[in-house]
Amino acid sequence: MPEDRQNDSHPKRTRRSKPPQKAGQRSGVADALFKPGLKSRQAAAKILAAVIDRKTSLDGMLDQEHGNPAYRELNDADRALVRAILNSALRHLPRIRAAIDSLLQTPLPEGARALEHVLTVAAAQILYLDIPDHSAVDLAVEQAQSDPRNRRFASLVNAVLRRLSREKEAIVAKVQAVPAIPAWFHDRLVAHYGRPQAEAMSEAQLVPAAIDLTVKSDPALWAVRLSGTVLPTGSVRLGDFSGTIPSLPGFAEGAWWVQDAAASIPARLFGDLWGKTVVDLCAAPGGKTAQLILAGATVTALDQSSSRLRRLKSNLQRLGLEARTKETDMADFRPEELFDAALLDAPCSSTGTTRRHPDVLWTKGPEDVEKLARLQERLLRHALSVVKPGGLVVFSNCSLDPREGEEVVERVLGDGLCERLPIAPSDWPGLEAAITTLGEFRTTPAMLPLEPPFSGGLDGFYAAVLRRSGAGGD
Numbered sequence: 001m002p003e004d005r006q007n008d009s010h011p012k013r014t015r016r017s018k019p020p021q022k023a024g025q026r027s028g029v030a031d032a033l034f035k036p037g038l039k040s041r042q043a044a045a046k047i048l049a050a051v052i053d054r055k056t057s058l059d060g061m062l063d064q065e066h067g068n069p070a071y072r073e074l075n076d077a078d079r080a081l082v083r084a085i086l087n088s089a090l091r092h093l094p095r096i097r098a099a100i101d102s103l104l105q106t107p108l109p110e111g112a113r114a115l116e117h118v119l120t121v122a123a124a125q126i127l128y129l130d131i132p133d134h135s136a137v138d139l140a141v142e143q144a145q146s147d148p149r150n151r152r153f154a155s156l157v158n159a160v161l162r163r164l165s166r167e168k169e170a171i172v173a174k175v176q177a178v179p180a181i182p183a184w185f186h187d188r189l190v191a192h193y194g195r196p197q198a199e200a201m202s203e204a205q206l207v208p209a210a211i212d213l214t215v216k217s218d219p220a221l222w223a224v225r226l227s228g229t230v231l232p233t234g235s236v237r238l239g240d241f242s243g244t245i246p247s248l249p250g251f252a253e254g255a256w257w258v259q260d261a262a263a264s265i266p267a268r269l270f271g272d273l274w275g276k277t278v279v280d281l282c283a284a285p286g287g288k289t290a291q292l293i294l295a296g297a298t299v300t301a302l303d304q305s306s307s308r309l310r311r312l313k314s315n316l317q318r319l320g321l322e323a324r325t326k327e328t329d330m331a332d333f334r335p336e337e338l339f340d341a342a343l344l345d346a347p348c349s350s351t352g353t354t355r356r357h358p359d360v361l362w363t364k365g366p367e368d369v370e371k372l373a374r375l376q377e378r379l380l381r382h383a384l385s386v387v388k389p390g391g392l393v394v395f396s397n398c399s400l401d402p403r404e405g406e407e408v409v410e411r412v413l414g415d416g417l418c419e420r421l422p423i424a425p426s427d428w429p430g431l432e433a434a435i436t437t438l439g440e441f442r443t444t445p446a447m448l449p450l451e452p453p454f455s456g457g458l459d460g461f462y463a464a465v466l467r468r469s470g471a472g473g474d
Contacts (some may be wrong), residue, residue: 018375041139042076044085045117051359053113058086058359088125090358091206094182095175096123099178101158111341115150115157118143123159127172133165137359151251162251176347180206182361185351192402197446201400201460209355211238211376212244214264215256216294216319222256225249229454232430233268235261237250239453254319259287262352266345267291269423269441269465276340280323281330281383284308285347286315289323299323300339302330307474329434331382341392346376350396352460355445373403377411384417384468393418396463400444405462407428409440418466440464 021213047068048055062083071082093442094424100119101107108116122140125131131209137158140180144150144157151391164171179186181202189198215222223229226248228236250256261465267288270278272298280289283301292299301323303309309327314385330344349364349372350357382392397404412421422439425432434443441463449456 012020036253037044038142040081044082044121046070048117051362053413056365088128089120095178096120098178099171103163115153126165137161140347146152185361200446201444204457205354212261213256214259230259231260233264262458266394266463269394279339284312286312290321293321301325304329342363342383342387345393346379346397348372348399350398351400352398369401369403375406380412384428387468391468394465398459398461400460409464418468421465
C-alpha cells in the first residue's frame, strides 16, 4: 500500500495528543522515522538536494538497482510517489520558490538548504499533485522535527504550509507570471526566439511528454491497433496510456520502438540511402540506427560506452535488424574506407528534453552549454572527415540553445569544409513552421498542438544537412 494511503487512514498525532508510551515503544524522533509516508518524503528531499545542490542526474538516482539508497528501500508504489513529487517540484521550481518566499516574513537563513528542500517537496504536493494537503503539511513537519538541522524550524514549516494550503488558488494565480524555467535559460530563449515563443516553451515543458513510436511500416495500421494518431514525422503518438510498453501489441515481434517524434527527424533527412554506407557516430540507444537500416543503408554504429552499446545491440536484436558495431570514442575513429554518409547526433545539454527530463535545467548551466558547443564543433569537423567528398553529414542535437546548433554549423561552414543543403518546408507538411529560413530544422516543445486525448509538443531538436566539399578533414 502506498505510504500516502497508510497515512491518510490514521488520525494525525501531535505531541499533545500522543497516547501513553508502552514498554519498548519508540518515541520522539525515532518514532517519527516510522510514520507512514515519511520515508518517501525524506527520499524526495534528499534526491532534490542532489539535483539542485550537487547537479546530479535524476535518472541515475532513480535507478532501481544503483540509485539513491533511500529511494531503493521504498516499495514500487512509494517510488512512483517520489517520482511524481520530484517531477512536479523540478518542473515548477521557480514558481514554488516564489510561492514560499511570498509567505515568509524574512528570507530563510543562509545555509538552510535542507529546510528549503523540505518546503519545496511539501509545496509541490499541495500546489500541483492530487495529495491531501493535511498529509503534505503533517509529514513536512515530521520531516523537519526528525532532522537536527531543521528541528527548530518545525513551527515555521507548519505555519507556512498551512497558509499555502488555505490560499493556494490565489497563490498559484499570483506566481503564474513567474517563468517556470531558470532565469539563465529563460533569458537565452527570449534573446533567440523572442518573448512570446520563450513563454510558450516555458509553459510547454510543464506537460509530460507523450509516448511516440517509430514503426517499421504502415503507421496508419499501427495507429489503429494502438489507439494512436499518426504525426507529420510518420511517428505514432499514443493517447492516455498507463500500462507497460512491453505489453503493447507489436513490441515482442519488434514492429516498432519508442522514440520521440522530433528525435526521428534527423535520420529521415538523408533522402535515398538504399545501398549506401552510413556511420551513426553516437548511436546508442539505437533508434536512429534502426531507421538508417530500414532505409536500406549498411550501417556502422559507434558508441564509446560498452553498456550503451550492449543496449543498442539488444534493441536491434528485438527489432530483427543488424548493424556493425564498434566501441570507440568517435573522435578517435579513423575508418579504412570513407562512408557515403554520417549521422552525428551530438552530445548536448539536452535542454530540449525537459518535458521528460525536468532535472536538465537544474543540472546544467551556461558554462555547460559553452563547453558542449566547443565539443560539438570538434566532432562535426571530424564527422566531415569520415565521409567521401560529396558525402552527407546530418548534424543534430536535442538542445534549444542556438550556441549548440546554428552557431556551431555557421562556424564550420565558414571554414569551407562543407555546404548546407536546405531542407524544403514542402517536404514536411504539418511541420513547415519547424524549418528555418536557412533550411534547417528547429523543433520546440511548444510545436505540434493536438486535440485530446493526444498531448501536443515535441522535444526541442536542431538538425542541419551538410555536404562535404573537396578534401575536407579534421
